[in-house]
Amino acid sequence: MIFPKDLAAQPERSRGRAFAERADGPRGPRDAFQRDRDRIVHSVAFRRLRHKTQVFVAPDGDHFRVRLTHSIEVAQIGRSMARALGLNEDLTEALCLAHDLGHPPFGHAGEDSLSAALADAGGFDHNGHTLRLVTRIEAPYPDFAGLNLSWETLEGLAKHNGPVMAPGWALAQADAGFELQLDSWPSLEAQVAAIADDIAYDNHDIDDGLRAGIIDLGELLDLPLVARLWGRIEDRHPGLDPSRKVKALVRDGIGTMVGDVLDETRRRVAQAGVTNIDAVRGCGRQLAGFSPAMEVEERALKRFLYDRLYNSAALTPVRLEAQRVIANLAAAYRADPALLPDGWAGEGETSRLRGIADYIAGMTDGFAIRSHERLVGAVNLPAKF
Numbered sequence: 001m002i003f004p005k006d007l008a009a010q011p012e013r014s015r016g017r018a019f020a021e022r023a024d025g026p027r028g029p030r031d032a033f034q035r036d037r038d039r040i041v042h043s044v045a046f047r048r049l050r051h052k053t054q055v056f057v058a059p060d061g062d063h064f065r066v067r068l069t070h071s072i073e074v075a076q077i078g079r080s081m082a083r084a085l086g087l088n089e090d091l092t093e094a095l096c097l098a099h100d101l102g103h104p105p106f107g108h109a110g111e112d113s114l115s116a117a118l119a120d121a122g123g124f125d126h127n128g129h130t131l132r133l134v135t136r137i138e139a140p141y142p143d144f145a146g147l148n149l150s151w152e153t154l155e156g157l158a159k160h161n162g163p164v165m166a167p168g169w170a171l172a173q174a175d176a177g178f179e180l181q182l183d184s185w186p187s188l189e190a191q192v193a194a195i196a197d198d199i200a201y202d203n204h205d206i207d208d209g210l211r212a213g214i215i216d217l218g219e220l221l222d223l224p225l226v227a228r229l230w231g232r233i234e235d236r237h238p239g240l241d242p243s244r245k246v247k248a249l250v251r252d253g254i255g256t257m258v259g260d261v262l263d264e265t266r267r268r269v270a271q272a273g274v275t276n277i278d279a280v281r282g283c284g285r286q287l288a289g290f291s292p293a294m295e296v297e298e299r300a301l302k303r304f305l306y307d308r309l310y311n312s313a314a315l316t317p318v319r320l321e322a323q324r325v326i327a328n329l330a331a332a333y334r335a336d337p338a339l340l341p342d343g344w345a346g347e348g349e350t351s352r353l354r355g356i357a358d359y360i361a362g363m364t365d366g367f368a369i370r371s372h373e374r375l376v377g378a379v380n381l382p383a384k385f
Contacts, residue, residue, distance in 0.1 A: 128170030156190030
């Protein structure tokens, strides 16, 4: 079943952009959401994702995922689901590609350290920083700061995980500049983008964890979902080499979760009786998601990944060293703001501290390491993959 057109975001019905744009320049045959996607792809922040941590810090291996490849994989999954449901593919893709723009170096470890270092200035949140990047920091246009994305794209980035009742300072600033109705659910495109992110990292982090030798295949097969998929692969391909079965496992995991989300989302939409996008925002519940049975199994998989991969003994020293690097950089810039490049220090204490966070958050893993070596001292990342 493909949803009625009124459930999808329509570019011709967009609520517009915060700043009016001249119509006398070359535009090309693109609608509002296609232009949003293209602005994201061409942004500096998007290019930097090539050198930012997904799971492994500055990985040596060419085959491990980084934040950029993860974002592209999320976009592929999200766009496929949007197409199957009759939603706007371009808006979904834009949200998927932009959802991690605000991540600092070293992933969640870097985010935790940066937030702690700037606690007296409101801390740091990567989702809020994504909005800050696309509304303030990126500045490729002569008439305004930011990328001047459409309301629908900003809304989806702000609340793709649901209503935000207590926004942090960065998201609150973005909302004050262009009110995003933070207390409502977002479009189905944004909800699909959020679940595509879960599906991508659930399955691709298995792939990378096994490749690195951190996840034990035998322990992974103790999970009923994984065991079931593995058994079906063996039924189709008896005696297949285990390394090729792992590749099939990742593909089948993605396909199984996508199929479940499509079926469950159709069921929820029918049950809720929503008939247009405003009803989606006002229905008071998430409409795109896993079925109850799959949700239980997906949560079990997440717990496994946290226990056996993200918080593993192999990665703990790396995480601690990454956090030390970020904390030391923040302390160095606080002690001597003259170390910051021109334009980053800001006026007043709070503005200066937030400028420090902006500058550090924009660093790639390698640039953060080199900056620490230049300003503070040696960096010892004890495990490279």
